Amino acid sequence: MLKKIIDRPVLATVISLILVILGVIGLSQLAVTRFPDISPPTVMVSGSYPGGNSETVIRSVVTPLEEQINGVEDMQYIKSTASNDGTFSISVIFKQGVNPDQAAVNVQNRVQQATPILPQEVIRMGLTTSKQQNSMIMMFNIYTEDNSKYDEVFLQNYSNINLIPQIKRVKGVGQAQVFGAKDYSMRIWLNPQKMSSYGLLPVDISSAIADHSLEAAPGKLGEESKAALEYVIRYKGKKNKPEEYENIVVKNNGTNIIRLKDVARVEFGSISYSGNNLVNGKNGVTVGIMQTRLKLKYLRHWMSYRNLFHQA
Numbered sequence: 111m112l113k114k115i116i117d118r119p120v121l122a123t124v125i126s127l128i129l130v131i132l133g134v135i136g137l138s139q140l141a142v143t144r145f146p147d148i149s150p151p152t153v154m155v156s157g158s159y160p161g162g163n164s165e166t167v168i169r170s171v172v173t174p175l176e177e178q179i180n181g182v183e184d185m186q187y188i189k190s191t192a193s194n195d196g197t198f199s200i201s202v203i204f205k206q207g208v209n210p211d212q213a214a215v216n217v218q219n220r221v222q223q224a225t226p227i228l229p230q231e232v233i234r235m236g237l238t239t240s241k242q243q244n245s246m247i248m249m250f251n252i253y254t255e256d257n258s259k260y261d262e263v264f265l266q267n268y269s270n271i272n273l274i275p276q277i278k279r280v281k282g283v284g285q286a287q288v289f290g291a292k293d294y295s296m297r298i299w300l301n302p303q304k305m306s307s308y309g310l311l312p313v314d315i316s317s318a319i320a321d322h323s324l325e326a327a328p329g330k331l332g333e334e335s336k337a338a339l340e341y342v343i344r345y346k347g348k349k350n351k352p353e354e355y356e357n358i359v360v361k362n363n364g365t366n367i368i369r370l371k372d373v374a375r376v377e378f379g380s381i382s383y384s385g386n387n388l389v390n391g392k393n394g395v396t397v398g399i400m401q402t403r404l405k406l407k408y409l410r411h412w413m414s415y416r417n418l419f420h421q422a
Contacts, residue, residue, distance in 0.1 A: 122344045126415040128366050130145075130226070135251070149210050150186065150203050150206050151203075151210040151213050152241065153202045153204070153210070153214050153217045153239065153241050153242075154199055154202070154238075154239070154285070154395060155179070155199065155217065155238070155239050156200070156236060157171070157197075157198060157235060157236060157345055158179070158195075158196045158232070158235050159171055159198070159231060159235075160197070160235065161196060162196045162231075163194045164192040164194050166416070167192040167196060167198050168192050170228075171198060171228060172190050172192055172198050172200065174224045175221065175224050176190060176199070176200065178220045178221070178223045179200065179217060179220045179221065179291070182216050182217055182220055183216055184204050184205045184208045184213065185202055185204055185205075186202070186203045187203055188200065188201065189201050194376055194384075195353040195385075210402060214241045217239055221239055225237075241402050242284025242401065246399060246400050247399050247400065248399045250397055251390075251395070251396050252265055252268070252269055252389075252394055252395050252397065253265070253389035253390070253391045253394030254392055254394065257393050260393060262380075262386070262387055262393050262395060263292070263294060263379070265379045265393065266288050266292065266293060267293060269288050269395055269397060270293065271289060273286075274288065274397070275302070275329075283401060283402065285399075286397060286400075288397050289397070289398060290396050292380045293381055294354070294378065294380065294381070295379065296349075296350075296355060296376065296378060297320070297377045297379045297380075298355070298370070298374050298375070299376075300373065301373055301374060301375070304373040304374075305373045306359060307370055308368055308372075308373060309361075310360060310368070310373060315370070318359065318361075319355070323348045323349040323354075324348060325345075325347050326345050326347075330342050330344035331343060344362055345371060352377060352378055355370055356376050357369055358368065360373065361373075393411055
């Protein structure tokens with residue numbers, strides 16, 4: 111064959127031209143991705159069960175969710191984690207090339223099917239469905255030089271207000287999460303001896319708080335009447351100070367009124383005290399950033415975080 115090509119240069123030229131033409135045709139027809147996906151799309155479902163341990167969370171929350179999510183279109187496999195602080199997460203990994211937006215919608219529809227059989231505390235806290243990768247692309251710490259001036263709860267609240275919203279707007283970021291102290295919350299520390307003497311149970315306290323601290327739409331006065339003015343009723347809404355919670359009536363016998371401050375201690379603190387975060391001995395919090403799905407073109411966005419942090 112080689113001898114024929116050497117003896118017949120015209121034939122060799124024709125074969126070369128045919129190969130070039132076929133290559134050009136193939137190059138124009140084949141799909142070429144400039145920035146290909148380097149990891150499969152992942153959708154994460156997360157939430158919390160206040161007061162529940164890992165075994166309770168798996169049995170009453172994670173298992174029902176997995177049963178409904180399992181088998182969603184183009185799913186490869188599913189994995190979940192649960193902690194003793196009541197938090198849980200379910201990662202659904204899809205096939206390469208699947209549209210992550212459509213995958214998140216499909217998972218959200220499956221989560222809605224499981225909502226009726228989940229505990230009310232979990233539904234009240236809310237379930238979050240987001241498209242993101244499990245690995246973190248970046249972690250950084252925020253700390254104070256003076257421990258007596260700022261505590262972990264303040265730093266966590268500062269991060270949620272000033273940093274997290276800006277980070278989430280960066281293209282390619284799937285989730286930004288603050289580790290360490292939890293957010294602000296009204297803490298009700300019950301006194302078992304006093305509650306027993308008054309014949310009260312924890313459910314009585316939670317019911318009284320729910321009845322006296324809620325958001326409502328009171329409506330209007332003077333609508334469809336002959337009055338010259340129409341008045342919009344303003345309702346104070348949920349209580350936001352410890353003194354307001356202390357005066358909530360939890361039991362009324364007609365002659366003896368029992369208020370919350372009689373059986374409990376109220377303080378404005380953290381929603382959880384299960385962990386403590388320090389940075390070189392200073393009060394601090396850790397922020398983790400997870401990407402939606404890792405593409406080569408997103409790698410250049412991570413360098414912009416430094417400028418973002420300096421501005422914040």
